[in-house]
Amino acid sequence: MQTPLLIALVFITGSLFSGCDESPAKPDVSHIKVNLKMQRFEKDFFALDTNNLDKGFDQIRLEYHDFLNDFTGKILGLEGKDTSQWDMAIKAFIRDYRPIYDSTQKIDKGVNAAKSEIEEGLKYVKYYFPSYRLPEQFITFIGPIDAFAYSETGGSGDIITTFGLCAGLQLHLGGNSMVYNSEAGMQLYPEYISRKFDTENIAVNCMKNIIDDIHAPLQTGESMLTIMVDQGKRMYLLDLLLPDAKEEIKLGYTSAQLEAVKKSEGFIWNYFNENNLLFEKDLLKTRSFVTDGPSTVEFGWGSPGFISLYTGRQLIRAYMKKHPETSIKELLALDANKILTGAGYKPR
Numbered sequence: 065m066q067t068p069l070l071i072a073l074v075f076i077t078g079s080l081f082s083g084c085d086e087s088p089a090k091p092d093v094s095h096i097k098v099n100l101k102m103q104r105f106e107k108d109f110f111a112l113d114t115n116n117l118d119k120g121f122d123q124i125r126l127e128y129h130d131f132l133n134d135f136t137g138k139i140l141g142l143e144g145k146d147t148s149q150w151d152m153a154i155k156a157f158i159r160d161y162r163p164i165y166d167s168t169q170k171i172d173k174g175v176n177a178a179k180s181e182i183e184e185g186l187k188y189v190k191y192y193f194p195s196y197r198l199p200e201q202f203i204t205f206i207g208p209i210d211a212f213a214y215s216e217t218g219g220s221g222d223i224i225t226t227f228g229l230c231a232g233l234q235l236h237l238g239g240n241s242m243v244y245n246s247e248a249g250m251q252l253y254p255e256y257i258s259r260k261f262d263t264e265n266i267a268v269n270c271m272k273n274i275i276d277d278i279h280a281p282l283q284t285g286e287s288m289l290t291i292m293v294d295q296g297k298r299m300y301l302l303d304l305l306l307p308d309a310k311e312e313i314k315l316g317y318t319s320a321q322l323e324a325v326k327k328s329e330g331f332i333w334n335y336f337n338e339n340n341l342l343f344e345k346d347l348l349k350t351r352s353f354v355t356d357g358p359s360t361v362e363f364g365w366g367s368p369g370f371i372s373l374y375t376g377r378q379l380i381r382a383y384m385k386k387h388p389e390t391s392i393k394e395l396l397a398l399d400a401n402k403i404l405t406g407a408g409y410k411p412r
Contacts, residue, residue, distance in 0.1 A: 090307040103202070103204070105124075105128055106168060108127065109135075110158060110206075114155045130225075131203055164234050175231070175236075193278060203230045205232055215273060216298055218370065221261075222235075236262060237261060256357065256358040287343045287345050288354060290400040296377045299380075318368070320366070321367065325371065329374075333409065336375075378411065
């Protein structure tokens with residue numbers, strides 16, 4: 065097994081060549097109409113008169129219906145608690161999170177841009193999945209700073225509900241925000257996570273949530289190949305739904321990490337094969353390749369965490385290049401071994 069230092073040199077020097085690096089073709093979706101209503105829940109919530117919460121909640125309920133129940137019960141965690149405690153908890157949240165709310169006033173431009181990007185993405189969702197019921201609402205809110213939801217390809221403060229896409233702005237203040245760079249913030253979110261806390265990531269997170277809604281999660285105990293292929297399918301779909309989004313934003317890498325992993329594509333694939341990792345089911349041996357982190361320990365400094373997102377996507381791209389007749393529905397149903405055999409993936 066090669067040492068991390070030697071592998072790190074590959075990422076630093078970029079001495080290898082990449083393999084299949086072609087994005088899927090972009091169809092014309094200009095004829096598809098999408099109506100997505102944006103609702104700024106946090107603005108109405110923080111405008112509540114805390115001396116008369118009942119009246120304020122009656123007004124908010126008229127506008128937000130089920131989301132208010134989700135917000136108070138699930139996001140604020142009041143579900144199951146004695147309702148006599150709700151007023152005190154809500155007043156405390158409004159008081160303590162007022163500085164966070166004030167900070168979100170500076171990101172309105174980014175939030176509006178994200179809404180437009182999501183609308184464009186939903187056109188592609190309708191194009192590729194015509195029977196999928198599109199969300200009709202895009203709701204922004206401010207939740208607890210530790211409200212972090214995990215998807216199949218990463219985590220965020222953004223969620224999907226039965227009626228809309230919801231963005232938790234407490235995790236979109238910008239990677240340089242002191243909220244995340246404080247001692248308490250860094251304990252919750254290391255830099256490799258908090259650097260993704262800007263508005264550029266909102267549309268990507270929302271599309272990832274839709275993809276998870278369309279494509280069911282894997283069962284536990286699968287091989288690294290199966291996990292990597294599943295993640296690759298999701299990243300391939302993300303490219304289809306957000307063809308104009310930055311590649312590094314979709315993958316969650318820095319620009320330098322993306323460039324390094326492209327130049328080391330063949331080296332990474334050979335490493336997996338030579339160390340018999342593709343069919344390994346022991347997560348202790350494969351975790352660093354298929355989960356997020358500041359880097360991939362085995363590949364050393366300069367490599368990204370979640371390296372399986374890139375390698376899995378490249379494997380799917382190679383398969384689709386050889387089998388362009390394959391529909392998206394067929395691709396999602398394909399066994400990982402069939403994809404491996406049919407892709408002929410041999411990056412240099």
